[in-house]
Amino acid sequence: MIPTPHIEVKEKGIIAETVLLPGDPLRAKVIAETYLENPVQFNTVRNMFGYTGTYKGKKVSVMGTGMGMPSIGIYSYELIHFYGVKNLIRVGSCGSLQADVKVRDIVIGMSASTNSNYAAQYGLPGTFAPTASWELLKKAVEVAEKKSVSIKVGNIFSSDIFYNDDRESWKKWAGMGVLAIEMEAAALYMNAARAGVNALCILTVSDSLVTHEETTAEERQNTFTQMMEIALELA
Ligand code: HPA
Numbered sequence: 001m002i003p004t005p006h007i008e009v010k011e012k013g014i015i016a017e018t019v020l021l022p023g024d025p026l027r028a029k030v031i032a033e034t035y036l037e038n039p040v041q042f043n044t045v046r047n048m049f050g051y052t053g054t055y056k057g058k059k060v061s062v063m064g065t066g067m068g069m070p071s072i073g074i075y076s077y078e079l080i081h082f083y084g085v086k087n088l089i090r091v092g093s094c095g096s097l098q099a100d101v102k103v104r105d106i107v108i109g110m111s112a113s114t115n116s117n118y119a120a121q122y123g124l125p126g127t128f129a130p131t132a133s134w135e136l137l138k139k140a141v142e143v144a145e146k147k148s149v150s151i152k153v154g155n156i157f158s159s160d161i162f163y164n165d166d167r168e169s170w171k172k173w174a175g176m177g178v179l180a181i182e183m184e185a186a187a188l189y190m191n192a193a194r195a196g197v198n199a200l201c202i203l204t205v206s207d208s209l210v211t212h213e214e215t216t217a218e219e220r221q222n223t224f225t226q227m228m229e230i231a232l233e234l235a
Pocket of ligand 1: 093094095162181182
């Protein structure tokens with residue numbers, strides 16, 4: 001069923017088996033233009049830009065997902081089921097839930113807790129634990145160690161709500177050792193698990209719910225580069 005309702009690509013093979021997934025489609029454009037050789041745009045539907053190029057000779061794509069689990073749920077499902085994508089790597093930002101997770105740190109989601117009902121579709125007789133691909137996680141940790149980039153790996157929280165009426169609710173997740181809050185990883189991990197493909201979520205800490213500190217644009221660019229260098233090596 002290609003093209004799909006949200007991706008206008010008419011042939012398989014135009015999108016690489018490994019796709020980097022920033023939330024912001026303009027980020028996808030910047031990533032393609034900055035890091036990929038010979039990037040070719042493959043999607044403009046809803047301005048959810050996608051590009052394929054090469055990195056160190058390896059074919060890799062980058063595409064926006066939009067914000068939130070419904071949106072990344074759509075794009076990741078179509079990439080996996082209609083375009084044969086095997087490795088889906090979210091590159092995003094998060095809010096820190098722990099005093100020792102500082103703004104500008106890099107967090108990798110080993111698992112993604114959530115307040116979303118996304119897993120209800122599977123009719124499981126219990127609670128599913130959305131988990132990163134071990135292969136991608138292991139490789140990402142190895143790349144970070146080799147580059148001497150410090151990372152924090154652990155449980156993250158994928159929230160359906162950015163402006164939560166209960167301003168203190170994050171503290172309960174923090175009390176369970178959850179490192180950071182974002183809005184997409186759990187759905188990505190579930191789509192990948194259901195399809196038997198690999199997913200990973202790498203994040204830079206843009207703000208802290210603990211200290212209310214925020215990063216400047218310049219600081220964000222620096223850590224963003226480090227995150228991208230890890231993500232691109234996974235292709
Ligand atoms: N909440 C949810 N998602 C986020 C945040 C946050 O504070 N920061 C970056 N992504």
